[in-house]
Amino acid sequence: MNIGDVAEATGLPAKTIRYYEDIDLVRPARGANGYRVFRETDLHKLRFLGRARTLGFSIEDCRTLLALYEDEQRASSEVKEIAERNLESIEAKIADLRAMQETLRTLVSACAGDERPDCPILADLGEAGE
Amino acid sequence: MNIGDVAEATGLPAKTIRYYEDIDLVRPARGANGYRVFRETDLHKLRFLGRARTLGFSIEDCRTLLALYEDEQRASSEVKEIAERNLESIEAKIADLRAMQETLRTLVSACAGDERPDCPILADLGEAGE
DNA sequence: CCTTGACCTTCCAGTGACTGGAACCCTTAT
DNA sequence: ATAAGGGTTCCAGTCACTGGAAGGTCAAGG
Numbered sequence: 001m002n003i004g005d006v007a008e009a010t011g012l013p014a015k016t017i018r019y020y021e022d023i024d025l026v027r028p029a030r031g032a033n034g035y036r037v038f039r040e041t042d043l044h045k046l047r048f049l050g051r052a053r054t055l056g057f058s059i060e061d062c063r064t065l066l067a068l069y070e071d072e073q074r075a076s077s078e079v080k081e082i083a084e085r086n087l088e089s090i091e092a093k094i095a096d097l098r099a100m101q102e103t104l105r106t107l108v109s110a111c112a113g114d115e116r117p118d119c120p121i122l123a124d125l126g127e128a129g130e
Numbered sequence: 131m132n133i134g135d136v137a138e139a140t141g142l143p144a145k146t147i148r149y150y151e152d153i154d155l156v157r158p159a160r161g162a163n164g165y166r167v168f169r170e171t172d173l174h175k176l177r178f179l180g181r182a183r184t185l186g187f188s189i190e191d192c193r194t195l196l197a198l199y200e201d202e203q204r205a206s207s208e209v210k211e212i213a214e215r216n217l218e219s220i221e222a223k224i225a226d227l228r229a230m231q232e233t234l235r236t237l238v239s240a241c242a243g244d245e246r247p248d249c250p251i252l253a254d255l256g257e258a259g260e
Numbered sequence: 261c262c263t264t265g266a267c268c269t270t271c272c273a274g275t276g277a278c279t280g281g282a283a284c285c286c287t288t289a290t
Numbered sequence: 291a292t293a294a295g296g297g298t299t300c301c302a303g304t305c306a307c308t309g310g311a312a313g314g315t316c317a318a319g320g
Contacts, residue, residue, distance in 0.1 A: 004296065010259065014297090015279060023277095033286060035297055044256070051258030056230040059277065069252050079251050080243035087234040094227045097220050100186040104217040113210035121209050122199050126174070128181030129140065134267065144268090145308060153306095163315060165268055189306065 001038040010046045017046060025049060025063060056090050057082070131168040140176045147176060155179060155193060186220050187212070 007014040020026050021036070026045050028036040038046075045066060052062045061082050068074045103124075110120040137144040150156050151166070156175050158166040168176075175196060182192045191212050198204045233254075240250040 002297075013279085016277085018298090019278060033297080035286080047259040048255050051255050053277090054230070055233060055255075056227070065252065065255065068249075069256060072247055074247045074249070075245040076241055076247060076249035076251075077243040077245065079249045080238060080241045083234055083238050083241070083251050087231065087238055090227050090231050090234065094224060094231065097186070097224045097227070100184070101217065101220050101224065103185060104213055104220065108210060108213050108217055111206055111210045111213070113207040115205040115207065117202055117204045117206060119198075119204070119206035119209045121206075121213050122195065125178045125181050125185075125195065126199060129177040132268075143308085146306085148269095149307060163268080165315080183306090 001043070003036050003038070006038045006043060006046065009043060010050055012046055012050050020046070020049060023059065025059070025066065055086070057086055061086060131173070133166050133168070136168045136173060136176065139173060140180055142176055142180050150176070150179060153189065155189070155196065185216070187216055191216060 001009070003014045003017055006012075006017060010017070012020075017026070018036075021028060026042050026049075028038045028042050031037045048066060048069065049062050052065055053059075057065060064082060065079065068079055107121045107124055112118070131139070133144045133147055136142075136147060140147070142150075147156070148166075151158060156172050156179075158168045158172050161167045178196060178199065179192050182195055183189075187195065194212060195209065198209055237251045237254055242248070
């Protein structure tokens with residue numbers, strides 16, 4: 001399978017797949033013409049990576065998770081710890097974003113949004129730290 | 131006022147303030163010794179920027195907002211549009227993160243987290259796209 | 261006067277995870 | 291023979307900083 005087909009099959013852009021090879025997350029074989037040749041195991045890894053990335057794991061976490069996935073001697077506690085840390089950082093981000101959301105909602109709904117200059121949004125920004 | 135005092139007064143790292151000068155968000159004067167000299171208006175701008183950044187506005191949005199802030203002929207609609215776009219992108223991010231959070235919570239709570247290899251988290255990742 | 265330490269300066273490189281683009285090679289169909 | 295549509299490498303750019311090196315300046319103490 002060439003990279004284009006793999007991109008379609010996994011939903012990952014070809015560029016991303018090449019990047020994953022570059023950082024040694026996958027090691028596709030090469031054909032006589034220099035093209036990458038992907039086997040089923042490569043596809044499986046790439047789908048694993050795609051899924052892990054959509055769950056917010058960093059590339060380094062993905063690398064570790066992939067190694068654990070292939071390690072039959074693993075302890076599930078190792079996996080769980082990584083997932084818990086990821087969950088925590090996601091929840092922290094949500095908290096930050098929700099604070100922004102709340103303030104912005106208030107400000108936006110207070111703003112007339114017309115041709116006049118008066119604006120509670122700018123008023124808020126201008127009063128920062130006073 | 132030197133950069134260290136400004137950093138303390140605004141809560142922004144000195145590095146960040148220098149960076150903001152570099153990209154022309156602020157233009158502090160210079161003393162005879164080459165040190166940056168910040169006036170009240172610079173402080174005000176920096177606090178504005180700090181506040182806008184914590185509300186999730188991009189640097190380019192901050193630049194525009196600052197220009198609008200100083201433009202007495204502005205229309206509040208321009209400000210409101212920027213804020214609404216920012217709010218939308220924040221809400222999109224929250225939605226993504228909440229989806230991750232939900233899946234991760236389920237997977238984490240299903241994982242024993244002990245010394246055995248069996249792990250629903252890895253099972254989920256490994257079944258991606260099947 | 262000298263040193264010490266805390267400031268300040270510039271400049272370059274790195275972060276994370278791609279993404280875009282140039283320049284070029286290979287394959288297949290017409 | 292050529293054109294379209296793959297593929298290849300490599301370099302640069304994104305965003306908003308952040309770290310670090312190498313060096314200049316300033317105020318206080320000995």
